[in-house]
Amino acid sequence: MNTDHLLPEVAEVLDEPNEHRIEFCRQDRWVGYTAATKALDELDDLLNFPKNLRPNNILLVAGSGNGKSSILEYFTNRHPILVTHEGKPVVPVLKIEMPSKPDESEFWSLILWTLGISHREGDRAAHKKRQAKSAMVNANVQMLALDEFNNVADAGRATSDLLAAIRNLSNELRVPIVAAGTAKAINALNLDPQLKSRFEPIGLPRWSADREYRTFLASYEQLLPLAKPSGLSKAELANAIFALAGDTVGQTVKLLRRAAVEAVESGAEQISVDLLNGLAWTRSDAWQAVAKAV
């Protein structure tokens, strides 16, 4: 069987039972599209530059489903925890998800739990702050990644306290920060101009049915263990996928996975416009129509 349309390690999966192939289709993959690769390069600079040359902190901004968390995750995994010759732990990137509501005390707890430090959640914030800072120093944390930074917005005093805590942390420990969130994350930073001035925003643009999109589809096709090539990057199929999935990477990947599973289950072994049209799927414009109507 010709398997030129697949990566070698994906081609190997072709011989496995259908359930395994379906599971494989559903797993998260990483495709290094241009905007993501650029963002990763900037994060590397932030981590690697000496303190005196260090660029500004980074705020990754994009709508939901545009690949922000995936970038943070990929970056964190690329810089795993290690132990030095002297047996000291180094946590290159400490990643946490901001609490659903701004809460300084919970923020310190999250840092402590993520570093594996048990503590009393009910202790005063000032106490946990001291604990969290020394834990970060002990663990040699080099960079802080704060996902769902939009959660920091809209809570008056609690928001200001949390922003002040983050500003103080970055001042004292001099660890660079990458935050990720929707546009609301900018609203949050607006409340602390001093902190904001130390950030540079990087937007992840919405997708359009352009060459970049087709390249992404071509890469993703190599990751789906289907026996026949689909030619996802060809104009007709790419446009059909875009019309159904809309302008986010999240929906695009979700649609490709569903289509691949259907291609396995039905025996079609390739994704076609007909197969796409037969899926139970709400088109992206239909979602917008529903949203406008309510």
Ligand SMILES: Nc1ncnc2c1ncn2[C@@H]1O[C@H](COP(=O)(O)OP(=O)(O)O)[C@@H](O)[C@H]1O
């Ligand atoms: N670089 C990528 N390669 C492959 N799939 C991706 C990539 N980035 C995002 N995805 C897919 O899109 C989904 C949504 O992305 P996510 O990072 O959670 O978006 P956000 O954090 O902006 O809401 C992910 O669960 C994953 O399936």
Ligand SMILES: [Mg+2]
């Ligand atoms: Mg996210």
